[in-house]
Structure formats: structure tokens, C-alpha cells
Amino acid sequence: MVSVVARILALLSGTVLLLLGVGLLNTLLVLRGAYEGFSDDTLGLMGSSYFAGFLVGTLAVPHLIRRMGHIRAFAFFTAALTAAVLGHLMRIDATVWIVLRVVAGAAIVGLYIVIESWLSSHAGDQLRGRVFAIYMVCNLGALAAAQQLLAIDAPSGYLLFVIAAALVCVAAMPVSATRLAPPEVPAEGRMSLRGCYRKAPVAVVAGVLSGLAMGAFWSLGAVYVRRLGAGETVAADFMTAAILGGVALQWPIGHFSDGSDRRRALVLVALLTTAAAAAMLLVGAGYWPLLAAAFAFGGVAFSLYPIAVAHLIDHLRTEEILSGNATLLLFHGGGAAVGPMIAGALMAHLGPMALPLHFMVMTLLLAGIAFWHTRRRDDVIVDEPAVFVPMVRTSQGALDMMASAEQAAGATTETHTN
Template identity: 45%
Template sequence: MVVPGGPHQSREAGRGGAGSIYNAPPCGKRVLPVISRLFTISALLSGIALLLLGNGLLTTLIALRGSAEGLGDGTLGLISSSYFAGFLIGIYLAPRLVRRIGHIRAFAFCAALLAACGLSYGLWVQPAAWLGLRVLTGVGLATLYAVVESWLNYQAPERERGRIFSVYMVINLGALAAAQQLLRLASPLDYTLFAVAAIFVSLALMPVTWTRLPQPQISTTELMEFRVAWRAAPLAVAGILAAGLVMGAFWGLAPLYARKLGFERDAIAAYMSFSILGGALLQWPLGYLSDRSDRRWMLTAAAACAACGAALLALMPQLLPGSRVALYASAAFYAGFSFSLYSIAITHLIDRITHEQMMAGTSTLLLVYGVGATLGPALAGGAMAVAGNWALPAFYLLVTVALAIFCLGQLRRRPEQPVIEDPGHFVPMVRTGTAVLELHPDTAESTAATAP
């Protein structure tokens, strides 16, 4: 499998040359302060923020509009799954497209594709049409992530990559949370919100096509064999699969769940925003504990707490009917622990492999996540169609309980599991593209350590 991302040698060789904006000093000395560096890459960061405002709105809007049009829960689950299937396809296609036409043209091509898809959803409200459009949306977004993230890899000096990575993840989560508030602008039954989503995606073109930053090369990274990853850290593989199952179902079906609870448009926006913010904020204390304890126990505890949050989501409408604050709090609690499964699993694998294996190993986990995210909405949507609205938190509960039980079984079989080389560092993450893994502080260190 080909994974986008600028290699260490080409990234450094591209600086300081004729016409370059960098004059890189020897020994990796810092060229610009971090703030100046962020200003330099602000075009890329603002482009991804605008893109996620549009796509974040569109993801929630599709569930709400489809439900209002009478599409069944199972159908909406399949439509959501088709997006993640398209994203997996895009991971394979993105490097080829970027090599063929370059970063800026590839970004413009796929942003135009996403904008056209966004406008088309409101024109053809048909399940078959939406399935195809979601596949195209997934392919386009995977390519856009590849372009922006490989560019960020190229521009980030080794000593500043961790901070730039953190800023990038904050922008991701902040834009997704803010996108939910755009639902307040109009009814999902109107064409307005589809147009707003397309406008934001189109605006993302402006800063990226305006930039004069040098474009990186696209390298190739082989995937680690699945059996090697499983042998090294079975809990990491199981944790990332569970994260894909529950998070795919969350992004695709949580708006539908809130709507069936009787929430109006503004309340659905608040429900989604609280969930995303809870998922972002709770990762920091969990990460602090994860770096100071056995990460396998932290994964077990996070899965168990996510299961408790899922149980609260299922029971709260009966325990406190009409209390939206209680539902918002339950959603934030659940999301805080379920979002962290991805980050803990990635870091646990890093603990268990060598520096040379980090990019291949983490890329394999991202592929496993994508498989889970593709299956999750289809399975949860089918369960909702059969059993009703409560089946979504029940699906969360089933997956997280199964993960917690599996973790406990592994802990009993292997009570001690030493770190192979240097311990990894927990970094709050959301699933974006494969190229961003090179910005992770641990994989950045491995690149520096193994570069000739």
C-alpha cells in the first residue's frame, strides 16, 4: 500500500535551495519560532479548517435530511459506511493523483469534487445516488487530507513537529465542533445548508491555491503485515478496530439518534458539539495517565468507562425524560472515553515496535480503523432498523464491553509487557489521513533517528 508523506531526506533537501523560503542551518537548528512557523503554514491550516467546517456540516446534515425524507435507519447506516469505504479507496488513490498533477491541482480537483457532491445531495435525494456520492466524498476527502498533511510534514522542522501536530488536531476537533452550529442557519429540509457546506469547501481552495510554499514529494511506505502488528500488540489492533466501529457509527448515526429523541435542529447541534468537545477535552487527562502507567490497563479502563457512558446514553431518556442537559453530559462523557481509544491504541503499538517499524505499523492500524469505521454504521444502522433508537448506544455498549473483556483476558495471559525501545507519548488524535502520522512526535523521532 502507498502512503503519502514527505520523506526526511527530500524534506530537508528542499530547504535552503535556490528560490526556497528557507535557509536551513546545519544540525537541525530552529529556523523560525513556532509562532512564525504557524503563520507560515497558516494557509494550510486555514484550508483544512474551512474544509472541515463544510464536511462536518455535511456529515450531520445527511443523516438528518435522509431521516426527514423517510430513509430507513439501515439505509442511512449503509450510506454512512459508503463514505468510509470511499476514504479507504482514497488512501490508495491519493498518492497516484498527487504525483500526476501536483499538490495544488490535486487539492483543487478534490475540493471541486466535494463541493459538487455537496450540492448534488440536495438535488437527488435517492439512496443509490447518495451511496455513490458518499463514496466520492470519501475518496476526495482522503486525497485532501493527504495533500495538506504531507505538506505540513514537509514544512515542519523536527523540533517543532509535536507542537504543530497538536495545533493541527485542535483545529480538526474545533472545526468539527463549530460545524455542528451551522445547523442553526436553516432547516435540513431546505437546500440552504447543502449550499453552505459547498461554500465552505470552495473557500478552502483560496488559501491553499494562494500559497507560495514549496511543494513536497510523495514517498511510499509499506504496510506492516497484520499478523506482525497483532503479535506485537494485540490490544492495539483490537482497540483500533473497536474505535473504528463505534466512531464510524457515531459520526454517521448520532445526529439521527438525537433527532429520534425529539431534539430540534438547535438541540441536535448542541448534542453533537458537546460530544465532540467532550471527546477532545477528556483526552488530555487520559493521555497524562496513559504516559505514566501500563497503557494496556488504560485502554481497558477507557473501554470500560466508554461502556458506562454508552449505558448512560441508553438509560438517560428513561431515567430523566426531557432533560437535555443530562443527555448532553452523557454524550460528552461517552465521547471523551471512546475518542481516546484511537490515541491509546496508536501509542500502545508504538511502545511495542521498533523505531524503523513505526510508520508502517501505525499506517496498518489506520487501515484497521477504516475497516471498522466502514462496518460500524452499517451494523448499527441495521440494529436501529430492527430494535429501535436505543440500539445505537447498545451497539456502543456491546463493542466497548467486548474490548474491555478482551483486554482483561490479554492482561491475565501476559501480565507484563515491556516497552521495546523508547516509550511512546500519548497525543490526542482524530482519524484523518495516513500522512499525518509522520507528524506524530514519536514517528517524527523515528524518522530523525533512522535518516542517513
């Protein structure tokens, strides 16, 4: 395992540097937008544009990578993302920023796909699950650390934009210098939207509603804290606490979901997410109570999509796992693209408390639908029960690693049982 990690260290280093820059940029933009006087519905539209770019990139980028090759594609998307980062400084205009967010979302998907397909091809079948776990730790760890870079300078200046652009540029260095042979990008297969819903309607509903909630969180969480009257440092700590909660609690929640009807697990986790969002309403701008509420929210909310993935896998044959998960990724991405727009409009009319209310509505709706399905019919697993794999939404490039991780965990469970 050590030799495998050493071999892919350049790719992991590139991932960390890239996500330090992207994580910093995503929070920085909403804080700078608020400073410039952008309304909450405009900030929400910016967030939706980013996830719309993400969705477009998921559909269109693999063709470009097959045409260019991995290293040239990585350089291409790095240049596009760097230009988008610096473009925000060239013209402070909401319409321009919305366009740049679409470009950034598509470029980031391209970078994810390059790194993840490379990791998957060089991890080996036996170790792919462990590599996926390490990759997810690097992913979430970098996003959490990126929030603390906001303490370097005020969002009203230019330095943080330069730092974000520099981190993205530097991320290309270890990837470009790697000696690993670039893999082929396989032709993508997707299950039809209707077919995916028929296989596991609760998984699809959970994918969409978790996207509606988490898209709004990533796009407007820092704005919510600022609208409460707290400073940029508190906003950064709020985002960090939520991410760390997701890191800490996904494993125990996943273990619980593996031992029960996955729909009932979704009901419970959705209700806990509702309670954590309600806690945000109650604590207001108090520093430690707000961070505690954020930690609790991240811990449960980050688990909704992975549980939905595991529930879908419960209802798929082995050969359907990748195509089914690719379709679920589109459902989740569509929700993430719409969620910030809805939440931003609500915040513009109702104030900052509309954001946790948005979370509560989405998760209560999820809990209600999942509970209705538990009463309607038994949950029939097609082949073998899936095993929960902690993850965050990145690109389809991670699905192969995730599927291997799930299968490896299932094989281990079966061995221990026997």
C-alpha cells in the same frame, strides 16, 4: 514557533474551512435523510459508504497526488467534493446518496493527505510535534463549530448544502495561494496485517473495535437524537458536546495511560465509555443530561484510538512506527466502514436505543479482550515507552507529524527524568 505558524497559516485556514464544510455536511445528510424517510439501516449504509470511500482513498489517492502535484490535486479533490455535496440536492435517492458518500470519502482523504504532508514537510523536525497539536485543535474545533451551522436553516431546505459546498470551495483559496513549495509524497510502506497483529494484538483489536463504535457515532449520532424526538438544534448540540469532550479529556486520559500498562488503561477507558453510553440510555431526550452524557462519551471514546496507537508504538522499533501506524489506520478504517451498517440495522429493528447499545457491546468486548491479555502475559516494551498523542483519524499524511510529536514528547520526558 510564531514564524512557523505564520508560514503555514494558509494551510491551517484551508483546514478549518474544509472541516467546517465537511462537518456540516456529515451531520446534515443524516438529518435530511431522516426527514426524507430513509430508514435507519439505509442511513447506516450511507455512513459505511463514506468510510469505505475513506478507506479506498487512503489506498489509492497518494498515487494521484504524486502524479498531479499538491495544488492541482487539491483543486481536483475540491471539485469532486463540491460536486458530491451539491449532487445530494439534484436527486433525493438513497442509492445515489450512497455512491456520492463513497466519492466524498475518497475526496476528503485526498484533501487531508495534501494538507498534512504539506504541514509535515514545512514544520521542521523540532516543531513538527507542536504543529501536529495545533492541527488537531483546528481539526476538532472546526468539527465542533460546524455542528452549530445547522442552526442557520432547516435540513429540509437547500441553503445548508450550498453553505457546505461554498466552504469546501473557499478552502481551496488559501491553499492555492500559498507560496510554500509543495513537498514530495513519499512512497507508502505498510506493515502486513498479520505482522501488525503479532506485534500488538490488543492495539489491533482496539483499532477495529473503536472504529466500529466511532464510525457509528459519526454516522448516526445526530439521527439517534432525532429518533428520541428532539429537534435538529439538540442534535447539533449533542454532536458538539461529544467533540468538546474529546478535546477536553484526551490529555488527562493520555497522561494516565503513559503511566500504566497501556492494556489496563484500555480496559478502564473502554469501561468508562460503556458507562457513558449507558448514561445515554438512561437520560433519554432530556437536554442537559443528554449533553452531559455526550460530553462524557466523547471524552473517553475519542481516547480509545490514540491509546491503541501508543500501545502499538510501544511494541515497534523506531523504523517501524510509520508502517505500523499506517496498517493500524487501515484496521481502524475497516471498523469505521462496517460500524454504521451494523448500528443502522440494529436501530431499524430495535429503535434509537440500539445505538448506545452498539457502543456498549463494542467497548465491553474491547475491555474483555484487553483484560484477558493482561492476565495472559506481561506487556514487554520493545524500545522506549511511547507517549500518548491526542489525535483523530484523518489520513496517513498525519502519521509523520504524529510520530515526530510522540518522539519529541518522549525526548522531553527523558530530559526531565535525567
